[in-house]
Amino acid sequence: MNAIATEELRKSYGDLTALAGLTLDVPAGELFGLLGPNGAGKSTTIRILTGQLRPDAGTASVLDVDPVDDPVGVRERVGILPEQESPPSFMTPREYFDFVGSVRDLDAETVTDRVETWADRLSYAAKLDTMTTDLSRGQQQKVMITAAFLHDPDLVFIDEPLVNLDPIVQETVKRHLRDYRDAGNTVFLSTHDIDVAAELCDRVGIVREGSLVTTRRPADLGEDRLLDVFLREVGGGDADAGGSGGA
Amino acid sequence: MSHDRAVLAAMFREEWRLHSRLFGGRRFAAFPVFVALVGGVTAWALASTGAGTGTVVAGVHVLVLLFGLQTGSVGLVGRDAMRGLLDDTTLVVFSAHTLPLRQRRLLGLFLLKDVVYYAVLLLLPLAVAFAPLLALAALPLLWVTLLWTFGLGLCATVAVVALATRGRPGKLLAALGVCAVVAGWLLGLPVVAATPYAVFLAPGLDTAVAAAVPPLALLALAAVTYDPEHEPPARTAANAYRAWRRRVPAWDDPVFVKTMLDVSRSAGGYWKVLLSAGVLFVVSAFLVSLAESLVGLRVLPGVAFGSILGLTAFTTYNWLTQFEDATTYATLPVDTAAVFDAKRRAFAVLGLPTGIACYAVAVLWQGASPLDALAGLALCVGLQAYLFGLTVALAGFQPNEFLFDTVLFALFTLAVAVPLVPVLVVGFVAAPLTAPWALGLVAVGLALAGIGHVLYGRAVPRWRERYRA
Numbered sequence: 001m002n003a004i005a006t007e008e009l010r011k012s013y014g015d016l017t018a019l020a021g022l023t024l025d026v027p028a029g030e031l032f033g034l035l036g037p038n039g040a041g042k043s044t045t046i047r048i049l050t051g052q053l054r055p056d057a058g059t060a061s062v063l064d065v066d067p068v069d070d071p072v073g074v075r076e077r078v079g080i081l082p083e084q085e086s087p088p089s090f091m092t093p094r095e096y097f098d099f100v101g102s103v104r105d106l107d108a109e110t111v112t113d114r115v116e117t118w119a120d121r122l123s124y125a126a127k128l129d130t131m132t133t134d135l136s137r138g139q140q141q142k143v144m145i146t147a148a149f150l151h152d153p154d155l156v157f158i159d160e161p162l163v164n165l166d167p168i169v170q171e172t173v174k175r176h177l178r179d180y181r182d183a184g185n186t187v188f189l190s191t192h193d194i195d196v197a198a199e200l201c202d203r204v205g206i207v208r209e210g211s212l213v214t215t216r217r218p219a220d221l222g223e224d225r226l227l228d229v230f231l232r233e234v235g236g237g238d239a240d241a242g243g244s245g246g247a
Numbered sequence: 248m249s250h251d252r253a254v255l256a257a258m259f260r261e262e263w264r265l266h267s268r269l270f271g272g273r274r275f276a277a278f279p280v281f282v283a284l285v286g287g288v289t290a291w292a293l294a295s296t297g298a299g300t301g302t303v304v305a306g307v308h309v310l311v312l313l314f315g316l317q318t319g320s321v322g323l324v325g326r327d328a329m330r331g332l333l334d335d336t337t338l339v340v341f342s343a344h345t346l347p348l349r350q351r352r353l354l355g356l357f358l359l360k361d362v363v364y365y366a367v368l369l370l371l372p373l374a375v376a377f378a379p380l381l382a383l384a385a386l387p388l389l390w391v392t393l394l395w396t397f398g399l400g401l402c403a404t405v406a407v408v409a410l411a412t413r414g415r416p417g418k419l420l421a422a423l424g425v426c427a428v429v430a431g432w433l434l435g436l437p438v439v440a441a442t443p444y445a446v447f448l449a450p451g452l453d454t455a456v457a458a459a460v461p462p463l464a465l466l467a468l469a470a471v472t473y474d475p476e477h478e479p480p481a482r483t484a485a486n487a488y489r490a491w492r493r494r495v496p497a498w499d500d501p502v503f504v505k506t507m508l509d510v511s512r513s514a515g516g517y518w519k520v521l522l523s524a525g526v527l528f529v530v531s532a533f534l535v536s537l538a539e540s541l542v543g544l545r546v547l548p549g550v551a552f553g554s555i556l557g558l559t560a561f562t563t564y565n566w567l568t569q570f571e572d573a574t575t576y577a578t579l580p581v582d583t584a585a586v587f588d589a590k591r592r593a594f595a596v597l598g599l600p601t602g603i604a605c606y607a608v609a610v611l612w613q614g615a616s617p618l619d620a621l622a623g624l625a626l627c628v629g630l631q632a633y634l635f636g637l638t639v640a641l642a643g644f645q646p647n648e649f650l651f652d653t654v655l656f657a658l659f660t661l662a663v664a665v666p667l668v669p670v671l672v673v674g675f676v677a678a679p680l681t682a683p684w685a686l687g688l689v690a691v692g693l694a695l696a697g698i699g700h701v702l703y704g705r706a707v708p709r710w711r712e713r714y715r716a
Binding site: 090103 | 492577
């Protein structure tokens with residue numbers, strides 16, 4: 001069963017084509033990575049799949065919900081970690097989590113328990129009552145990670161999950177993502193960090209100029225490194241005659 | 248020096264692109280024309296109804312001073328605050344962290360850019376607007392003194408911001424300075440003689456020197472006291488979210504609670520809503536006294552104050568939407584309509600009572616008759632509801648930005664003037680108020696509330712689609 005399915009998704013911003021017919025499937029329980037250079041259409045894909053943007057053409061399904069027709073319904077089911085979003089300036093993390101819990105119909109006790117777990121896991125318990133505007137970028141990222149997982153969703157969309165985090169916390173987040181996938185959940189991870197994609201993902205889709213050009217399983221690549229595949233496909237290196245086989 | 252030129256050029260380009268991106272190049276370019284037209288009509292109308300050219304010229308200097316005070320704060324409030332206003336926009340003025348440029352110098356260039364920019368785009372058309380009232384030869388002098396006044400406001404804000412970087416002693420000194428100026432004015436000291444307005448009244452070397460001292464002194468004070476390394480301490484707060492939810496359990500509205508927290512926690516707290524209403528209260532009082540002196544009859548204070556205080560809806564809605572934009576809830580299962588509903592609730596809790604409280608003070612102070620008070624109350628509430636719906640319809644979540652979009656601003660001005668002007672005229676000439684007139688005005692208030700409701704209802708689905716496009 002597919003957690004995510006898209007067919008010929010297209011989106012333009014004026015003269016700029018962000019998606020030029022993106023088709024992909026992500027089975028439930030997979031840690032899928034969407035890899036591509038800057039401006040390849042990764043963030044636009046996430047925004048369409050989570051109902052934030054309306055595509056110009058094509059269809060999409062997320063956990064059997066159409067994000068175009070029911071954007072709020074999709075966001076009820078999934079967690080979202082955007083790349084650059086910060087938590088609201090005039091709330092403390094504790095208040096923000098209460099707010100997110102209210103929006104997601106979680107009871108106060110559940111919120112409190114989960115927040116304590118996450119604050120300990122990501123080492124920011126001492127900052128729970130500090131205004132988020134006064135937190136560092138890394139601490140704000142920890143708050144946003146917690147918010148994305150607060151309702152224990154079946155699927156999370158994550159845009160560059162490890163930015164601004166120190167190496168210890170990065171390892172913690174990676175471990176959590178694997179555990180989360182092992183529990184049967186799905187992760188859709190957007191990144192341009194090839195090492196992160198190779199290390200974490202079950203399967204990686206490489207996107208170029210708004211189209212999916214190949215999908216590969218890093219574990220099956222053998223001598224051929226994901227970096228080499230990426231450079232061939234996006235035309236950034238010694239492009240040899242390698243084909244674009246799917247996995 | 249070559250760096251300064253490059254930085255200044257980049258800042259000018261940035262300012263133009265920022266505004267033209269937000270509002271469209273042509274619309275923004277038309278703004279000076281609009282300012283000249285509206286300013287000209289307003290000045291002519293005020294002067295021809297007996298306010299006197301001198302009063303109008305003095306008034307425009309006060310307005311420009313306030314604008315300078317406000318402008319000075321924008322570029323200096325820090326990147327986070329700018330982000331709240333302009334999303335992820337990062338301005339050249341904040342590039343000292345990454346480029347070999349001194350923050351002090353960048354701030355100086357930023358202020359210089361603002362002075363030149365507003366001198367051409369705003370103050371020049373404002374001076375031209377006085378062509379019907381003043382001799383053509385006086386217009387260049389008016390432009391200079393308006394620019395000078397704008398600079399005075401700018402320098403005052405910069406000095407206060409610079410003092411604030413020195414902690415509590417600096418803030419105390421700034422407060423003492425403000426109090427001293429206000430006290431001097433109240434005690435009848437010749438404060439105005441040390442302003443550019445005095446130069447307009449009596450051009451000469453002595454008035455020019457007197458008017459040059461305050462901005463230069465403020466600028467010197469800012470240069471000496473500004474600490475570019477200043478970082479305010481991290482703020483902490485007890486959890487107020489759950490307490491707020493308990494206060495209005497029936498609504499079960501997280502976005503409403505967040506909105507109230509945003510307003511209460513941001514600078515000025517709830518007081519800033521009251522302060523905005525207070526400014527309109529003063530304007531109402533001024534207009535009522537002016538009308539009474541012109542018409543020679545007792546104005547209906549309930550109708551007059553109620554109508555003008557209805558405008559508080561715009562400033563309140565501005566505060567309610569100041570700290571977020573359409574993307575704030577993009578990652579959460581919150582529909583755009585729910586966000587607008589939350590704003591409407593916050594407006595009902597914060598905006599309506601503030602407007603009504605100011606109105607009640609005015610009614611008690613002016614001794615309005617029961618019929619007049621009732622009609623004014625209906626107009627106050629009706630106009631607030633109308634303006635709320637109108638602002639949502641025209642500006643969505645960005646009421647502070649659309650003021651610079653010439654087309655939208657013209658539409659807004661017209662849509663406000665159509666109901667407000669006739670009602671004000673009635674308030675100025677229909678005393679003593681009879682029961683049929685009072686009932687008619689109550690009906691107008693109810694109708695305006697209804698129109699506001701319809702405007703709101705039609706606007707929300709439109710904005711929902713636009714924010715997803």
